[in-house]
Amino acid sequence: MTYRGHVENGVVVLDESVTMPEGAAVQVDFLGESKESEETGTTLLERLKPVVGAARGLPPDAALNVDHYLYGQPKQ
Numbered sequence: 001m002t003y004r005g006h007v008e009n010g011v012v013v014l015d016e017s018v019t020m021p022e023g024a025a026v027q028v029d030f031l032g033e034s035k036e037s038e039e040t041g042t043t044l045l046e047r048l049k050p051v052v053g054a055a056r057g058l059p060p061d062a063a064l065n066v067d068h069y070l071y072g073q074p075k076q
Contacts (some may be wrong), residue, residue, distance in 0.1 A: 002016055003015070003016065004016075012028060064076055
């Protein structure tokens, strides 16, 4: 069973109420940045700014027919 939670004052707190036996073995996987760092961090556009518009030599219909150019689907 997988439960989600967050860290509060250095302690993992589950998002829902769960009863587990005392001494139960658990595994904690770090899923990424915290909500706090997302709120105070940069936007996705700001993080991707160095690569926005960097692609050169693309066909004029690349955005419309991305599936054609990536996966061979028929053009729209």
